Amino acid sequence: MNTAATSHALPGVKLLKLTTSKLNHNSSFVCFHRKHQASFYSPQYETNYITSGNSSNSTLNNLHNLKPTDPIKNISISGKTFCSVGVCTHPSVNIESDSHLEDEKVGVLLLNLGGPDTLLDVQPFLYNLFADPDIIRLPRLFCFLQRPLAQIISVLRARKSKEAYASIGGGSPLRKITDEQANALKLELEAKKLPANVYIAMRYWHPFTEEAAHQIKRDEITKLVVLPLYPQFSISTTGSSIRALQNIFREDKVLSKLPVAIIQSWYERYGYIKSMADLIEEELQNFNKPQEVMIFFSAHGVPVTYVVNAGDPYKDQMEECIYLIMQELKARGIENKHRLAYQSRVGPVEWLKPYTDEVLIELGQKGVKSLLAVPVSFVSEHIETLEEIDMEYKELALKSGVENWGRVPALGCTSSFIADLADAVIEALPSATAMSASSVGSGSEEFKGDPIGYLLKIFVGSFLAFVLLLSPRMLSAFRKPVV
Numbered sequence: 001m002n003t004a005a006t007s008h009a010l011p012g013v014k015l016l017k018l019t020t021s022k023l024n025h026n027s028s029f030v031c032f033h034r035k036h037q038a039s040f041y042s043p044q045y046e047t048n049y050i051t052s053g054n055s056s057n058s059t060l061n062n063l064h065n066l067k068p069t070d071p072i073k074n075i076s077i078s079g080k081t082f083c084s085v086g087v088c089t090h091p092s093v094n095i096e097s098d099s100h101l102e103d104e105k106v107g108v109l110l111l112n113l114g115g116p117d118t119l120l121d122v123q124p125f126l127y128n129l130f131a132d133p134d135i136i137r138l139p140r141l142f143c144f145l146q147r148p149l150a151q152i153i154s155v156l157r158a159r160k161s162k163e164a165y166a167s168i169g170g171g172s173p174l175r176k177i178t179d180e181q182a183n184a185l186k187l188e189l190e191a192k193k194l195p196a197n198v199y200i201a202m203r204y205w206h207p208f209t210e211e212a213a214h215q216i217k218r219d220e221i222t223k224l225v226v227l228p229l230y231p232q233f234s235i236s237t238t239g240s241s242i243r244a245l246q247n248i249f250r251e252d253k254v255l256s257k258l259p260v261a262i263i264q265s266w267y268e269r270y271g272y273i274k275s276m277a278d279l280i281e282e283e284l285q286n287f288n289k290p291q292e293v294m295i296f297f298s299a300h301g302v303p304v305t306y307v308v309n310a311g312d313p314y315k316d317q318m319e320e321c322i323y324l325i326m327q328e329l330k331a332r333g334i335e336n337k338h339r340l341a342y343q344s345r346v347g348p349v350e351w352l353k354p355y356t357d358e359v360l361i362e363l364g365q366k367g368v369k370s371l372l373a374v375p376v377s378f379v380s381e382h383i384e385t386l387e388e389i390d391m392e393y394k395e396l397a398l399k400s401g402v403e404n405w406g407r408v409p410a411l412g413c414t415s416s417f418i419a420d421l422a423d424a425v426i427e428a429l430p431s432a433t434a435m436s437a438s439s440v441g442s443g444s445e446e447f448k449g450d451p452i453g454y455l456l457k458i459f460v461g462s463f464l465a466f467v468l469l470l471s472p473r474m475l476s477a478f479r480k481p482v483v
């Protein structure tokens with residue numbers, strides 16, 4: 001991480017510039033505080049800042065007294081807990097003393113990707129995924145190709161995907177695990193004196209976002225906190241789900257007025273970082289020589305254009321997340337080497353590098369004998385942990401010369417993690433406001449008023465897509481698993 005000292009107008013507070021990434025989506029500020037440290041994103045300067053570690057409480061109070069017109073906005077400071085939500089909140093929300101909340105009916109909406117429940121669901125699930133303009137980003141002029149392309153790619157990919165899902169029991173475990181997380185979060189919120197209904201909105205399979213929205217309306221929820229089950233923000237995951245949600249809420253008289261707080265990312269919350277470090281520390285003990293094990297973080301990739309052209313903060317957030325986990329391990333005296341690589345690429349375009357499969361081969365050849373794989377972009381077991389990492393990558397690593405292989409389990413319902421998610425919800429609640437009516441529609445909506453033109457475009461699109469996909473390189477890129 002690039003850490004350079006900068007000066008700042010606030011007396012007594014030394015600010016360190018952390019990154020200079022340009023984040024051009026709405027969630028461009030983050031807050032993070034631990035003991036006497038605070039970090040936050042300044043939308044004006046498009047820069048993340050962190051206070052120096054020895055800031056006193058009074059200097060932190062100075063920070064907190066900033067006016068909205070001051071250059072750094074939305075700072076949340078607390079001497080004892082971490083707070084980090086995309087929609088920043090005020091510190092230490094005391095639920096019991098907040099008399100307004102007694103009249104509220106609070107809902108929490110968990111966003112997740114969803115997965116096929118059975119092998120029969122695989123192709124329609126893949127269709128939903130590839131039909132999402134946040135997954136295959138076509139130029140606006142070509143958005144009429146989205147659905148025909150999705151149809152072709154989903155059919156091409158279905159065979160290999162089915163094999164993978166068959167090898168993990170015939171379907172995705174995501175629904176069951178997300179249900180368990182929702183129940184655990186509900187109990188934890190109750191224990192923290194915030195009774196709430198917890199809903200699940202999957203992006204590409206049941207229960208769909210529409211189903212959750214319908215239920216929220218039926219239950220007459222009066223305040224909603226939206227919590228993605230992705231620690232880091234990506235346009236392709238949290239961004240896509242929020243867009244789908246906004247489209248549904250905007251169309252509905254009641255839901256468009258419902259106060260909503262959206263937590264955009266939470267990768268730097270201490271509760272999450274600590275829970276990840278706990279799992280890694282525990283898993284290291286299964287090796288004969290724990291200190292010689294390389295900690296190998298494997299994150300789901302995204303195409304490079306997302307980061308370079310569309311300003312997706314995913315890569316920066318991922319790197320910062322790994323840095324924070326390693327700092328936490330260091331603080332515990334664990335000084336192992338580590339690497340970060342990106343897995344699960346699909347299609348012929350360039351994805352974030354380095355690629356997991358290539359790094360595994362390289363490490364094996366360089367004589368690394370012990371590896372601990374850490375899935376870091378997702379908090380449930382799913383096809384990419386159970387099949388890709390546990391089967392494909394393990395085999396590749398062992399073939400390449402690695403002798404001892406281990407894998408950290410996904411967080412699932414780990415109690416410290418669920419407790420931290422509950423804190424994130426409680427901290428976000430006061431910032432709930434009605435969802436903006438800004439236009440976030442996808443290309444497919446453009447044809448609502450003209451069914452004949454739409455059908456014509458589908459036909460021409462299918463033809464073009466078919467010709468495009470006849471190229472052998474395209475065909476093999478979507479058919480083959482990446483490794």
Ligand SMILES: C=CC1=C(C)c2cc3[nH]c(cc4nc(cc5[nH]c(cc1n2)c(C)c5CCC(=O)O)C(CCC(=O)O)=C4C)c(C)c3C=C
Pocket residue numbers: 113114115116126129134135136157161172173174230234236237300301302303346377378381382383384
């Ligand atoms: C942070 C997590 C994820 C990112 C970023 C992401 C981007 C992304 N994914 C695809 C293509 C596929 N993803 C698939 C499944 C899948 N992906 C994630 C997570 C992220 N995806 C999850 C949790 C799952 C579901 C797993 C399950 O258990 O069901 C699939 C289907 C599986 C397969 O055939 O490999 C595809 C395809 C793209 C193109 C993309 C970014 C643009």
Ligand SMILES: [Fe+2]
Pocket residue numbers: 300344
């Ligand atoms: Fe994916």
